[in-house]
Amino acid sequence: MTAERQERNGSGPGTGLRPGIALIGLLAVLAGLPSAAVAQTTERVIVNRYSGLAIEGYDPVAYFVDARAEPGRPEFEASQAGAVWRFRNEGNRASFVAHPEIYGPQFGGYDPVDLARGITYGGTPRLWLVVGQRLYLFGREQHRDAFAADPAGILREARARWPALERGLAR
Structure with a gap:
């Protein structure tokens, strides 16, 4: 196809996204595949919108x-930090309500490895570690493994960057 025909058809260089690529991107979003646009969030505590x-x-x-990782039940809920938290039983709910700073995921559920790199990317509750009596969630298995190998180093970087990153998140 000549450059002139490409420009007429809207598929030449400098004409933006081609329809095929745009369709693939849209299908990936609809299928729930992670992408930078979907994975990034602006919440201080990650919640399902x-x-x-x-x-x-x-x-x-x-x-x-x-x-x-155990799913909570709708009959055992508590609201804290602008989010609804679910629990398996009343005892777990009571423990959380008394000490949300201990039981809630650190950094609002953001992946500490990404925070150490200066990025806010949400962790998943299925990729987790408890280190130093605190819960950390991760967006990738590789991040969980890297964190397990050097939690002190990663936490040092994540804690240094977290205040500035947190200021950029919605209240």
């Missing part, structure tokens, strides 16, 4: 008590 649930409805206390 449709349900208002923090950490996808998983019980934050279960990571400490059961040593695994």
